[in-house]
Amino acid sequence: MFFTVIGIGVFTYGALYTLLTCLADCDLELWLYEKFGKSPRRLKGKVVFITGASSGIGEYTAYALAKFGVKLTLSARRLNELKRVKTKCLELSKGQLEDKDILLLPMDVTDCASHKSQFSKAVSHFGKIDILLNNAGRSQRANWEEIELEVDKQLFDLNVFAVVNLTRVALEHFNATGEGHVAVVSSVAGVIGAPYSGTYTGSKHAIHGYFNSLRIENMRKNLHVTLLCPGPTFTNFLGEAFTGKAGEKLNSSVQETDKRMTAERCGYLNAVALVNKTQESWMGLFPIIPLIYVSVYFPVLFKLAVKVIGPQYLFKLRDSKTLDQNLHKD
Structure with missing residues (x-):
């Protein structure tokens, strides 16, 4: 009887867990935090430095935080777009934020020599930075064997080395204040090898290696490290995506009929992950989340499944859309 009860309990737990991974649009830790954990309103008054804040996930994370009265440093290359985002943030804050509570820093993150001076401007303006959110980056679509080495170098400069260098600058500040939080917008491609995006996938795996190492080194300090891993999201990322040729952009676009998470939802989940200081959070519509769980916890089963469904299905x-549709410009 005792073992029967245990067996029923294990089966029930497994069935419930499987059902929730199929219904939720994020990993179950983040789902539980959203339902029962700290609300992003607990971040009110904190200062968050966001790179790549003029569009996409960075923009909508800024909106999600502004709604809760979070002070912001918004960084990107396009000043006009940053001004637009700031105006929207002030509107969404409903009086919680004033003009001085949102600092705009036009900045090319690949100019690593400017990181220290730019970060110092934010610290001087607010007196402190509580969270650095590294969001700037670009995606890629290309056949692995056709990628030029210069593309690898350029993509790593943006997606990896700029992130690492700015974080090291921020760590000087966090170490001086005795606390801090570093977050990076990675991707599910940092967990699963995404086909036909070899350099991009490599850059995100590198990010996980760098920041998992940083977390372990500082586990006894008041420094938190969060990896945010969204799946397909409605943003303009395909327009700016690298291909396999240096200097070329994909110039493709997402369609309204695509099955993607909204940027607004992704931004809010990022805010939930930040306030609850998660270590790694996955986001995406079905079947993204169960697919990641299988790849991480049942790798042999995942390999067999990939052999059956093929890389083209994963790409679609x-x-x-199919590979042929996407690698040929709209």
């Missing part, structure tokens, strides 16, 4: 799951 990611971009809602």
Whole structure:
């Protein structure tokens, strides 16, 4: 009887867990935090430095935080777009934020020599930075064997080395104040090898290596490290995506009929992850989340499944179109 009860309990737990991974649009830790954890309103008055804040996930994370009265440093290359985002943030804050509570820093993150001076401007303006959110980056679509080495270098400069260098600058400040929080917008491609995006996938795996190492080194300090891993999201990322040729952009676009998470929802989940200081959070519509769970916890089963469904299916799951459609410009 005792073992029967245990067996029923294990079966029930497994069935419930499987059902929730299929219904939720994020990993179950983040789902539980959203339902029962700290609300992003607990971040009110904190200062968050966001790179790549003029569009996409960075823009909508700024909106999500502004709604809760979070002070912001918004960084990107396009000043006009930053001004637009700031105006929207002030509107969404409903009086919680004033003009001085949102600092705009036009900045090319690949100019690593400017990181220290730019970060110092934010510290001087607010007196402190509580969270650095590294969001700036670009995606890629290309056949692995056709990628030029210069593309690898350029993409790593943006997606990896700029992130690492700015974080090291921020760590000087966090170490001086005795606390801090570093977050990076990675991707589910940092967990699963995404086909036909070899350099991009490599850059995100590198980010996980760098920041998992940083977390372990500082586990006894008041420094928190969060990896945010969204799946397919409605943003303009395909327009700016790298291909396999240096200097070329994909110039493609997402369609309204695509199966993607909204940027607004992704931004809010990022805010939930930040306030609850998660270590790694996954986001995406079905079947992204169960697919990640299988790849991480049942790798042999995942390998067999990939052999059956093939890389083309994974590509279509990611971009809602075939490889041939996406590698040829709209």
